Amino acid sequence: MALTKSSDAFVPAKPARPVTTWALRHVSTSIGALGRLARQPFASLMTILVIAVTLALPAAMHVIIKNVQSISGSWENALDFSLYLKSGTSIEDASRLAELIGKRADVQAVTLIPSDEALEEFKAQSGFGAALDHLTENPLPHTIVVRPGSSNTEQSITLMHEELANLPETDFVQADTEWVQRFHAILDMLQRAIAIGAGLLGAAIVVIIGNTIRLDIQNRREEIEVTKLIGASNAFVRRPFLYSGLWYGLGGGLLALALVGYGMFALKEPVGRLAGLYNSPFSILSLSFTESLLIVGTGVALGLAGSWLAAARHMRRIEPR
């Protein structure tokens, strides 16, 4: 078509419907950015790998802590009180008391161990069998083992402990909760430490991606100048770099998931074997869907943040000369 013959030659260019155009433009920019990464597969893969490892470290630590918590959590549920009754208490009184305690709403189960049974068991397990035969009377008291219900809180457990200790028949209540509590405190501390570490590693990802994007911007300086010269806004010039950051983050996040997943897979069998040796039904807990989503989302967010910082800093300075 020759310009001289065209009657509508100077109707200004009309943009198409804004929303569709906007969406199409983003789709094509994002694919363009992906294509650019694909054209340098080795460099892109290296960047993605660094991000993946950086994300996988805290994620793996989190999974380990989560598994340890699930094991130790079952210990806490299995935390029983041993109620040693005064030595004069008759077996009838003991069983009546056991029945009474068993009726409490906050108690899940009650087991009465009569002193005779306890002695038999002790003889069998301690290896002092022959020596104990010489005892004229049984030194062991009747024992009531109380298993609190799972709805109990720490306070209600403490309260129950006090109540049981104050019963007239009670000689002594043993509840060995302290080491479990210490263990949980250690786990909490580790978890906090991992959170701090994860924050630092996140900052590292922002820096890594920011630096990669900065180099990319420098390499494409001329292109940016020309595009600005023919009327591109800062947002337009920035967009492909933001998408690069997004792809780096997404790739890193997905690869981190794969790394953690592979680690879990490799541990599943030996852990199962170990649990089998302890007669435990425990099987290793993997990342939940939400956690996986969080890891990938974190990758994407950090990728965007890094590229945004780099683009905002360097894009403004590149003006046509």
Place this chain on the structure above:
Amino acid sequence: MIRLEDVSKRFPGGQEALKNLTMSVDKGEMVFVTGHSGAGKSTLLRLIALIDRPTGGQVIVDGQNTRRVSRRKIPAYRRQIGMVFQDHKLLYDRSVFDNVALPLVIAGVSHRDAARKVRAALDQVGLLHKEKRSPETLSTGEQQRVGIARAIVSRPKLLIADEPTGNLDPDLSLEVMRIFRRFNEVGVTLLIASHDIALIDQLGCRRIPLENGMLQVEEEEDFVSEYAERIGIDVEPGPWR
């Protein structure tokens, strides 16, 4: 279309590229800015394209005072003007088609419309058959025509060109000027910086001669003093002044 009122441009080093320049270009005109390199031609075009801002005076383009165009509005302002450069400023990592389409992509024109317009623009510069080529594989003259196609693809009312024939031999230069002429015939205003006097005379367009950042109005006087200098005599300011 373009009006400069008392425009000065002084660079940070103190060098004055334009001194109190007043000039105008009417709608539909095709005007050449001439002068030696360093006369201020490029600076003038840079002020119009808002690559630089004047240190004094007003630059008014299509009724818009460039002083009132904020930094954020510069991209939209530039999109109204077609620009052609001596070194083409093409992007060598993409095809001829994509280069010409760039202004439309920036403006957010839909893909179908864009393809149609790009082909029309390439047709106008006679490069329709080379749309899939990389600019690198084209000759200098062809690259310049790609640059021109890109400048006119969004159909601007004003086209400015800085030494568009600077790297071309006379035949190719004339070809480029003929393309410009055709745009002018359909109403585009053109302001072209060039030092190729012979070529401009051939076209018979108005000239704005610049010298040392000022309008060079008294050509005869310059001729006399230049001539006097050449033959080595002192000339007192005479009655012709």
